[in-house]
Amino acid sequence: MTVPAYRRLSVEQRRSQLIASALGLFARRPPEDVTLDDVAAAAGVSRPLVYRYFPGGKQQLYEAALRSAADVLERCFDEPPVGPPSRRLVNVLDRYLDFVDEHAAGFTALLAGGSVAGTSRTTAIVDEVRRAAADALVTHLQVPPSAARIRMMLRTWIAGVEAASLIWLDEGRQPPREELRDWLVDQFVAQLVATGVQDAPGGDVLLRALAQEDREGPVGALTRRVVPVVTDAAHLL
Amino acid sequence: MTVPAYRRLSVEQRRSQLIASALGLFARRPPEDVTLDDVAAAAGVSRPLVYRYFPGGKQQLYEAALRSAADVLERCFDEPPVGPPSRRLVNVLDRYLDFVDEHAAGFTALLAGGSVAGTSRTTAIVDEVRRAAADALVTHLQVPPSAARIRMMLRTWIAGVEAASLIWLDEGRQPPREELRDWLVDQFVAQLVATGVQDAPGGDVLLRALAQEDREGPVGALTRRVVPVVTDAAHLL
Numbered sequence: 001m002t003v004p005a006y007r008r009l010s011v012e013q014r015r016s017q018l019i020a021s022a023l024g025l026f027a028r029r030p031p032e033d034v035t036l037d038d039v040a041a042a043a044g045v046s047r048p049l050v051y052r053y054f055p056g057g058k059q060q061l062y063e064a065a066l067r068s069a070a071d072v073l074e075r076c077f078d079e080p081p082v083g084p085p086s087r088r089l090v091n092v093l094d095r096y097l098d099f100v101d102e103h104a105a106g107f108t109a110l111l112a113g114g115s116v117a118g119t120s121r122t123t124a125i126v127d128e129v130r131r132a133a134a135d136a137l138v139t140h141l142q143v144p145p146s147a148a149r150i151r152m153m154l155r156t157w158i159a160g161v162e163a164a165s166l167i168w169l170d171e172g173r174q175p176p177r178e179e180l181r182d183w184l185v186d187q188f189v190a191q192l193v194a195t196g197v198q199d200a201p202g203g204d205v206l207l208r209a210l211a212q213e214d215r216e217g218p219v220g221a222l223t224r225r226v227v228p229v230v231t232d233a234a235h236l237l
Numbered sequence: 238m239t240v241p242a243y244r245r246l247s248v249e250q251r252r253s254q255l256i257a258s259a260l261g262l263f264a265r266r267p268p269e270d271v272t273l274d275d276v277a278a279a280a281g282v283s284r285p286l287v288y289r290y291f292p293g294g295k296q297q298l299y300e301a302a303l304r305s306a307a308d309v310l311e312r313c314f315d316e317p318p319v320g321p322p323s324r325r326l327v328n329v330l331d332r333y334l335d336f337v338d339e340h341a342a343g344f345t346a347l348l349a350g351g352s353v354a355g356t357s358r359t360t361a362i363v364d365e366v367r368r369a370a371a372d373a374l375v376t377h378l379q380v381p382p383s384a385a386r387i388r389m390m391l392r393t394w395i396a397g398v399e400a401a402s403l404i405w406l407d408e409g410r411q412p413p414r415e416e417l418r419d420w421l422v423d424q425f426v427a428q429l430v431a432t433g434v435q436d437a438p439g440g441d442v443l444l445r446a447l448a449q450e451d452r453e454g455p456v457g458a459l460t461r462r463v464v465p466v467v468t469d470a471a472h473l474l
Contacts, residue, residue, distance in 0.1 A: 063338035081261075118355050152420075155401075155404055156404070159399070160396055161390060167392055175385070186435070191427055196463070198420070198423075213470075215472060215473050220474075221432060226430060229433075233450075235452060235455055236459060
């Protein structure tokens with residue numbers, strides 16, 4: 001007879017295992033449709049054992065799972081500050097969209113609103129992730145505090161990425177993920193350009209970023225596509 | 238002795254008056270901090286009278302107030318389909334930002350999440366407003382169903398407008414409202430250009446929109462600001 005595996009887990013290992021099981025369930029079903037019995041069954045343990053670790057029940061387990069997912073998500077933003085900024089953004093978005101793809105149901109429930117998932121505590125965790133994303137962009141682009149419009153643009157773009165991710169999941173993951181990622185990068189560049197041309201601090205950020213780009217990258221491709229449009233729009237010059 | 242004014246109101250008038258009083262309170266305080274007693278006091282009626290009209294209590298009154306606010310908001314999108322699209326957008330955004338300014342606390346509570354305001358019913362109303370906004374943009378720009386990326390861009394921009402509105406309120410209504418509005422128009426144009434250059438259906442929408450713009454309007458001003466940046470970015474061509 002073998003000793004059941006769970007007897008050999010430390011408190012921390014057991015906690016992690018329960019959170020991982022919960023995350024797996026929340027990824028496929030909205031939190032409303034996941035019970036503690038489901039989590040116990042998925043982890044191969046008893047319901048009382050789940051309660052021993054999470055005496056607050058499903059809400060506590062959900063928040064612990066969200067905390068764990070937020071940590072994973074924040075690690076997506078770790079990117080070395082070298083190379084064209086657009087390439088770094090491609091790398092970050094690839095990791096982020098992996099996460100969205102993998103946690104589809106939980107991601108949607110949390111951000112689409114109207115779910116039991118939305119409490120002031122879960123909102124605080126989501127806001128922390130948004131802040132971490134904005135901080136990462138500020139660092140990569142070396143945005144000074146004086147470039148207030150650029151900062152607003154970064155936060156607005158992040159909201160757009162969330163919305164686009166929800167639309168993408170809702171529409172059966174169309175367009176293909178690489179196209180969505182490239183489009184999000186193009187949106188970023190376009191929004192940065194339109195914002196950067198408005199004042200001197202923004203202009204500095206924009207020109208420094210463009211100077212680091214190359215013609216083979218996404219910014220080069222976008223620039224070459226936009227130039228003919230400006231020719232078509234000669235009546236605006 | 239005068240007969241109290243409330244005796245003379247019809248059922249519909251009384252209901253509207255209570256909703257208006259509630260909206261006034263929700264505009265200044267989050268829904269958590271508004272009681273039925275507050276609404277009764279603001280309307281100059283008794284608490285039982287509020288309950289007679291809204292037996293479901295505060296939640297029912299809140300949803301009725303939200304329904305009423307959503308109707309006001311959707312009317313903001315009514316704009317004659319004439320003139321440069323960017324000017325129409327300026328008009329719509331002016332009305333929308335009036336609404337945001339006026340309903341600040343309620344707007345924030347509803348959209349920032351983590352509030353008692355967020356239920357599946359309130360989310361459905363908010364989603365309906367978002368859909369109405371997207372439909373209005375689709376109509377003005379005559380976006381065909383084949384232009385899927387443009388449709389995604391419109392919905393993403395709408396999410397960005399919501400986020401920017403929340404940031405604007407949170408930062409003490411900075412920048413001034415006209416600057417925020419002009420920036421949102423510029424973001425729209427930039428996102429439309431970056432999306433329209435990607436495929437033929439999007440290109441048709443983009444060129445048709447640009448053809449209706451003039452050099453005095455916001456698109457002309459943005460174009461003239463961006464052209465020198467392209468010169469600075471000659472290494473990308």
